Structures are given as structure tokens and as C-alpha cells.
Amino acid sequence: MGSYRLPLVLGLGVMAVLALVIWFYPSPQDFRMENPFWNGLADFSRESQVSPLHSWDLLPSSPRGTTLITIPYLPFTRGELEKLEEYVSSGGNLIVMDDYGYGNDLLSYLGLEAKFSGKPMLDPLFNYRRGSLPKIVSLASVPATDGVTSLLLNHASTLEEVPEAEVIAWSSRFSFLDVNNSQKWDTGEFQGPFPVAAQFQRGEGRIYVIADPSMLVNSMWRQENNQRFIQNILGGSPSGILVDESHLPKGALDEAKEILRTVRLWMTTPLVTLALVGVVVTLTLRTLRRQKGEKFG
């Protein structure tokens, strides 16, 4: 008995502690809502009272008054695109924040001509310390920019084929598309101003397209008027704000967390819960019985 007790207890202990650490240690992955580090969305999530959306099957059936934020770093399935189109046309608001991901698939499916250029935009003059952190100081007079004088982006891209009337924000005329990643303007590289944010009406819903998802991360959230800008956009979402976590890049920890979530979900089903209660009671009674047997023969 004694020979296998220690390894068993040790193994169970390691498993329990690992599970606790995985459960409670926040994900350091980009754009994760629980990530409190510079690249996470913890501050935004807390202040804007957003809810995570792990599966698009859980999209609200009455989307009016809700807003879905998606940062599409993983491709969409046909079913997801169909659900999204239904969500928008039924009155849900959608914010697509992308730079180098799969945003164009989404925009194209929704019938928008606008698309992400997918090329890095640098601004050597209007920036925060470096051209790759461009400041946006040309803003249209729309409700989304009420009280906003500047925005700060982080390794942003630009938008293309956006009708002038739909543009919310432009980069400065000093900005350029650094196609060859030389960090400086070279002959042949397009110069600004470029649209970086736009809004569209689709059915009963509104779509906001922003060429940089990083403006939501903790280290960018309070820079310039990023917070005000996003909150202005989210102002029309009294029924809830959802952040699509199913298309974010995943780390090993995120995958482990997902497994734990599944296990927890499984453990909270009636059958398993009953079984667990049964095991606890059986073990207790067995121990008592054994103790009694040892003492009184």
C-alpha cells in the first residue's frame, strides 16, 4: 500500500496544481480578454464590460443593440460567415479590426468593396516615438469621433476602396505603405493619406472596419483618444458587447485552458456530478469502515 501511495498522491497533486495554474494564470496571448499584459485586452474588457464569444453558435438570436468585435487572425468557415451576415442584417453591430489577418474574407462575404491593404503603414512625422506607431489626426465629423482628436495605431495597415463618405479616419499625408519593410519611404511606395477606419450600414446593422486591432490592447487602450473612439462606437450597444475569441491566435496555454474548460463543462453535467458525489461518499465510508475494522478486529 505504502509503496504506491506517495507517487499516486504526488501525481494527483501535480495534476491539481497544474490545473489550478493553467486555470488561473492569465493567458499571455495577443488580444485575449484575460491577458493583463501589454498585449492583452484585460483593461478594455473590464472597462467596456464585454463578454467573450468562444463559438459563433452562441451569437445572440436577437442581435439588435449588441456589438460583436472580431479580430480575424484565423480563417472563417462558410457557416460562420453565414451566421455573421444574419447577425448584421438583423441589426447587430460588427467591428472588424484587422491588419494582416483574414478580415478581407469577411468584408467580401458581407458585400463590402472595402478591404484591408495588408501592407504596413508607417508615418515618419505623426507618430508615437516611431513611424510604426502612427498617430491619426485627420478624423471625420461623425458620432464615432465625438471628442476624439487623435488615435494611436500600432503596426497598422490601411483600408482600400472605401467611399470617401464612409471614411472615419485617415492617416496623415506623410504616411506611406512600407511595402519592402525598409522602415523608410522608398521610390514607388504609396504615400498617404490612407483611410484607416470606416463605417458602413448593412441591413439594420452597422459595420465598423478598423485597420488595426492593436488599439484595444492594454498598452494602447489609454493612448491618445483610442478609448473614447471605441467607446463612442460601442455607445449603441446597450444589450451587450461580445469579443470573438474563436479567431484569435492560440498559444499552448490557451489550448490547455480550453481543455480545462471542456473538462469543467463535462464535470458539471448531472451524471458526472452525481458520480463525483458518489465517489466522495464511497471513499469516505470506505475509510471509516477500514478504520473500524483495524481497531475492533
Place this chain on the structure above:
Amino acid sequence: MILRELVSKAQKWGIVLGLVVLLGSLIPAASLRAQRFGPPHENPALVRSEVNPIALLQFYNDALSLLSSLSYEDVSQMLDKVKHVDMPGDLRFIVDTFSSLIGELNADFDALEKILAEASALISEVQLEEARQKLEEAEGLVARSETLLGDISNSSAAFLNYPLLNLLGLPEGSPLSQARQTFQQLLAKLEQLQGDFFALYQSLETKTVVLSAGESPGLTLELSRPQVWVGETLTVQGRLYSPDEGGGISGEEIEVLVEGTSFPMMTDADGVYEGEVDIPYSYMPTVTLQAFYRGMENIFLPASSPEAKVRVLFFPTELILEPGIDEAWAGDSLIAQGNLISPVEGKGLSGREIEVVIGEKTFTTATREDGSYQVRVEIPYSDVPGITVQAFYRGMRDVYQPVASLPVDLILHSYQTRLEVTVPQEAYPGTIARLEGKVTSVESGEPLEGRKVQAFLDNILLSAATTDSSGGFIIEATLDPGVAVGEHLLTVVVEPQRFYLGTSEEKKWRVVKLVPQVQVPSLAFVALSREVQVKGKVSSSLGPARGAQVTLKLKGITGTGQTSEDGEFAISLYFSVGLFLAGTQDLKVEVKASEPWLLSQEDEHSILVLDVLTIGLASAALLSLGGVLYARRRVKPKIRVESLQSFPQPRKPVGKGWWQSRELKGEDARGRVLRVYLEVARMVEELTRLAFLPSMTLREFCRESTPALKGKGEDFSLLTDLTEEALYSPRPTGEEEISRAEVLANRMGELWKERL
């Protein structure tokens, strides 16, 4: 002893726990290492500042270029954005100073351009005093801009000498070198622009001086005829000539004004002008004409001719109106007739349009061949005792003068209408409001059937109805869902009808929204599926609230749903396993009504939540704990029990050699001594109710139990010593030790008997 053992165990498990925690803490690090390639962004807090000197110079080159092209608004907007450019503090100071100076110069140039333009306009209108005031303002701005340019020159030197912008060994054709050159060229252009403004100021100043010393030329106006028919053209002529020499001024425009209408003409080589003017159909006996000359810049001041009057000819007319009656009933009609004649010619005027006006109504007809006319006129509804009828001939832009008949006063009779209306005190947006009332005659009190009644909310028609035989009416009006909450003006109007005047009644009507009432149960069960289903109902005094969005919040868990046609909802909240659910909880209910007459509502209810799993788990844990405690109490009583009667009977017979029944095969002397001891120890456990714990040594158990053994404590102590000797002494155990142990055991057995 127990404490020591616990410490020892804690040390052992502490090491285990430490190892586990160490392994666990490696997970996040492993995860970070295992992280895949992520989105390209960086932590702004860790980024080092980089200033791009070429972009900064280009920015100012743009601003200066715009200023050179007098785009003041654009310059202002650009300079406003410079605050967003990130740069070191010392450069920021230079840049801010430079921007401020450029901004001031921009504002001065803007003001200077406007003032000079105004001065120029005033000079062209020969308002020389006002022009002089503007030029004084301009003089101050010109001087200020000159000073500013000096400051800008000094500031730009500091700007260009900043290390980032003035790299040593800068190649001639490099972008930075080119930007510096452009910058300096644009600064020079600004100085040139300031010079241009100064030159313009000077030229305007000179003009003012010249004009101040000038004189007006002479201008005459002559008419070809002294009298003319109304609407005809009249030839006029005159001459513009130099005041000093009397010579004609050629090629200048003269405007002849006839009752506000201007007729332009040009002077010929002798300064003579000639042309035709139209005499307006004003049917005035005379018309005044006057010629004007606007002046020539730098040469002649404006001039005007003396006024000339021409007599206008036309035929006077006369309009007769005969209504035929001198009393009328409201809503009735009468035949108005009469004649339009030209007394001078002694004939009636045919085909002329006549308007007969009664009250605010106008009826139109045309005259016959002999100038007579006839028209049916409806008597308007009015509660005044008399009404006036009058005919008008408005004229046809010919020689016959427009005319009005003499007014004819008629006595007006009518009946009064009484309106009684009942409206609900409050109305709700989007609902049907029911207005009831009755229409009767004031004079007779009889009900009036077939009267049209209309309801207006803030002067917008809501709905209408017609009175029945009893004079009653019901208006059912649906209020606009978007109508604002608050006090509104409801007007109920009864239309006039043959001899009966109309009437109306105004009422203040409050439009309100109702607060939905939310009913939720006071008890909820959390099933094993971790689901709490909360059923409830949302209603108001108007009935159930349909399609309302209901949001429930219980312990941070949110669920939403919609109410059915009956206003009922059933919302499931899913909880993870926890121990917090059983008990009274605050349930927050938010209702967003879809019906326009309902307000949104937030409410808190206290409900008793019973969690089957939590209660089950807690019960299981309590039962287990109870079981363990009970078991421990049985084997390890800590309290001395007074009455031995309550203890169970010994399971073994007591007597000499009572331990022998447990003799084992192959048992040696040591084993026998030990067995005797164990049996006695067991008996001592039973007698003293003290447990011989596995962690105890024989001596410790002896020390614990001796006080309770009274006179036999010594025997048990001796037996303990004997057993320890047998166990631990190198000396072999023999028969002597066995018999000593048995003797001691027998004596201990007597104790058992005594206790019984």
C-alpha cells in the same frame, strides 16, 4: 507528541507541495516559449523615440507653402496638428515657438488681406473717411508682420541649427539638404509676400489722397415729352461733362432710375447719352426720373442729375357692388352683382376680372360685354354680428386704372354650437386613445347630428368622427409611437355646418409611459445541470408587455430573453459548480420594453435559491465529517467518563490466564510477553477510554493511563518495563519474564473485575 508528528508530516508534504508548485510554475514559461508567431505589434512603452528630421522639415515646408499661397485656414489647421508630432523636449520648445510665430503671421496676413480688400471697396465707393480708417488698421498690421518676419527668421535659424536637422557633412543633394533649401526659399517668399502687402497698402493710401482732392463731373437729364400714357416708353437724354473745362466725358455708363428701376445708357464722344425708359403701371399722376454716374477710379467722383418729372395719363374707372340683401345667415349664400365702367368714356368694361371679398373669402368672376358682373358668394361662418362685402378690379396693365367698390355691410345671423368632450387624463405612445363627446345647439340644446368632429394633437390631425343622431361622437386615435412624453395640446374641433358655427375645445393632455411591473418567483432551484430557470411576467396596467427584452443578473451570471404574447418569460442562468448559491440572492432584472408605451425598468428582487448540488455536496461533506468525528470519538475519547456502566462489556472472559486463548503457534518467549502486554494494553484502553495511538510508545501510553488505573498503575508500569526489556534489550527473554508478565497480567485482570 501529536504536534510533533503533525510538524513532521507537514514537512514531508511541504516538500511534495513545493515540488508540485515548482512543476506547475514552469507551465506558463513553457507556454510562452511555445507561443506561435503572433500579430506584428510592439509594446509602446518599450519603444525608443526616433525623430524624422526630413518629415518635420517637409511639414513646415507645406505650411509655409500654403501661407505663401494665402491659404490661411489650411495653415491654421496644419499648425494645430503639430502638437501630435512626437519629439524631444528641447526640439519641442523650438518647434512650438516657430509654429506660434508662423501662426501669428498667418493671422496677420489673413486680417491684412481682408482689411485691404475692404479699404479698396470703400475707395471705389468714394467712402474716403471709412477707407482711411481701414488703412490705418492695415498700417499697424503691415508693421507687425514685418517684426514677426524678423522673429521668424531668428527662430528658423535655431530650428535649422538643431542637431537633428543640421547634420555635419550633409551631402548636397540629400533629401534633408533639399528640405532645408526649400525651407529657406519659402521663408524668403514670405518676406516677398509681406512686401506685396505693403505695396498694396501704399497704392490704396495714394488713391485715397488723390480722391480726396477730386471733384464731381456735371450731369444733365432731359425728357422727350412732358406727358406719357401709363406703360408707354419715354425717350430721355442728357450729358456728362468735365466740371472744370465743360468737355463731354465719353464712354461712361449712366443709369437712369425710374421708380427704382435702372435703365443703363452710355455716353458718346461728346458725353451725350440717350435711351428709352418704361413708365411703370403705377397709375400715379406723375413719375420722377434721375440720372446717375458712378464715377471713374482715380479721375472722377460720382455725379447725379437734377430730378425730372413726367405726367402720366390713364383712364379712371368705377366699380359698383349691389349684394341685394342687407342680412345673411352664416353658411348661406348670396348673389353679388354690379358694373365696372369707365366714366370718362361712358362705357362698361368687358372681360375684366372682378374679385368679391367677404370676410376672408374671395370669389372671382369676369365682366360681361356691358361691364356688368354677377357671382354667387358663400357667407362665411363667423360669430360677429356684421360682415363686409366689397368688390375689386385689380387692373390688366393697360390704361384703365384698378379700382375698388364701396364696402357693403351685412347683418350676419348664426347658431352657436356646444361641444362637450371627455378625454382620458393620460395617453400612452403607440396606443389607441378614445375621446368621447357630444355636440348640441347652444340656443335650443338639441343634439346636432352629422357634425364633423376632428381631434388634433399639437395641431396635427389625429383622427375624425361624425356625430350620431344623439349628437354623440367617439374618436379613436392611435398616438404616434414616437410622441414625446410630457404635456401636449389636444384640440377637438367641430366643423361649422349650415347656420351653425363651428367650435373647438383645447385640453392639456399628458402623454406618459408606463413602468412595467416585473413578477419573479421568490424561490428558485439550481438543478444538477447547474441551470436556474427563472420564470416571470412583465406587465403594466395596459396588459402584458410583449416582446420585451429581459436581462437577469444573478451572482454575476447574466441571462437574457424575451417576453411572450402573455408577457411571460423563462430565462435560464447557468452556473459553474460553487458553494455560493444556496441562500437568499439579489436578482437584478432589467426590462427593455419593445412597446412604445412602456419605459425600460431596472429592478432588484431578493430570491431564495436552493442549489441541489451545493446542498448535496455540503450534506455529503457534513455527513462524512460527522462520521469521521464520531469514529474518532469512539476510539479516542478525550474526556474521562464517570460511569463505567455506559461502556460496553469486555469481549473476553476475565480470569487467570485469560490471555492464553490468544496463544499463537510457534510463538517464542518474547512474543508471549508481548502478547500478554498487548492484551493488557487493550484492556487498559477499554478501562480508561484512552486510545493507544500508533504514534505512542509503550512508555507514553503507560504514562497517560497510569493515573486512571489507581492502585494497578504500578503493575501496568512494571509490565510495560518488562515488555520494553523484551522488545529492546539484547538480553534474551526467558520463562521468568513470561511468568512475571502473567502475574502482572492476572493482577491487572482483577482490576477489570473490580470495575465491573
